[in-house]
Amino acid sequence: xxxxxxxxxxxxxxxxxxxxxNEHYVMERQMGICGAPYRADFGVIKTDAICGYxxxxxxxxxxxxxxxxxxxxxxxxxxxxxxxxxxxxxVNQIPSWCGVLMVTxxxxxxxxxxxxxxxxxxxRADLRLAASMMWKGYLAERLRKLEGRMPCTSLGRSELxxxxxxxxxxxxxxxxxxxxLRWRRTAPPLTLSWCExx
Numbered sequence: 001x002x003x004x005x006x007x008x009x010x011x012x013x014x015x016x017x018x019x020x021x022n023e024h025y026v027m028e029r030q031m032g033i034c035g036a037p038y039r040a041d042f043g044v045i046k047t048d049a050i051c052g053y054x055x056x057x058x059x060x061x062x063x064x065x066x067x068x069x070x071x072x073x074x075x076x077x078x079x080x081x082x083x084x085x086x087x088x089x090x091v092n093q094i095p096s097w098c099g100v101l102m103v104t105x106x107x108x109x110x111x112x113x114x115x116x117x118x119x120x121x122x123x124r125a126d127l128r129l130a131a132s133m134m135w136k137g138y139l140a141e142r143l144r145k146l147e148g149r150m151p152c153t154s155l156g157r158s159e160l161x162x163x164x165x166x167x168x169x170x171x172x173x174x175x176x177x178x179x180x181l182r183w184r185r186t187a188p189p190l191t192l193s194w195c196e197x198x
Contacts, residue, residue, distance in 0.1 A: 003084045008055050008103055009041060011111050012082055016044055016053070023047065026178040031075075033129055038071035040079070045178050047171065050130055051119070052076030053101075056083050056090060069094050075129045078119040087116055097122060127173045131161030134180045139164060142176060 003011075016027060025046045032039025040052030052072045056065060065081070072079045073095070080099035083090050087102050094100070099119030104112045131139070139160040144150045146167050151160060165173050 003103060003105070005055055008082060008084060011103055012042060012053060012055065015113060016042065020044065020046065024178070026181045028181055033071065033075045034132060036071050036074075038068040040072050040076060041082075043076065045130075045174055045181065047174060049077045050075065050125075050127075050174060050177070051078045051080070054079065054081045056081055056086075065090070066093055069098055073098075073122040073124045074126060075133075077122055077125040077127075079122060080119045091117065096120070127170050128158065128161050128165050130177050131164045131173045132158055133177060134161070136160060138180055138183075143167070 013027070020027075023046055025044055028043040028045070030039050030041065031043030031052065041055040042053040044051045044053070052075065054065070054068055054072060069079055069081065078099065080101050081090055081094055082101045082103065084103050087100060091100055097120035098117075100116040102114045102116055104114060106112065134142070134157075136157040139157060140151055140155075143160060143163060146164075151163065155163075164176065168176060
């Protein structure tokens with residue numbers, strides 16, 4: 001059976017929420033690297049990993065899937081391709097560290113998930129890119145709180161992100177990214193005030 005992408009999205013979101021029910025996490029739809037042409041359908045930022053999920057509905061183009069996974073491997077520490085059919089073709093198109101998850105449905109309409117391959121760790125993941133997802137002003141304020149002074153105004157977002165990673169390490173960057181995404185959802189439009197980030 002082939003499901004349309006919206007059905008897979010709905011089912012996957014429900015599965016991810018249930019899987020993370022006892023964790024502190026943030027889930028983001030259509031999450032990708034700033035300026036990159038591809039993104040993950042879902043990003044889940046947990047304490048120990050930033051995970052990306054790429055939904056492949058139907059057959060689609062193999063070159064697009066390979067490019068999408070390649071792009072996602074820069075940001076996400078783990079990448080999983082979600083399929084409903086044609087899983088054999090998918091396994092042959094993606095790196096061995098990339099996970100494969102298949103959605104199925106029985107005659108009663110119950111949705112089931114089959115982990116065809118568990119995700120490993122992306123060898124290209126760079127947490128500086130995760131830190132760069134935060135706005136420049138937000139990064140500057142976070143660094144001010146950590147170092148007791150505002151960083152130099154000439155520093156760009158990538159340089160601020162690099163400094164944050166140096167100070168906070170991988171776990172701290174994940175924690176700060178979760179805080180930023182939560183803050184961004186509730187911040188008033190066009191606000192220039194930077195509230196507490198935790």
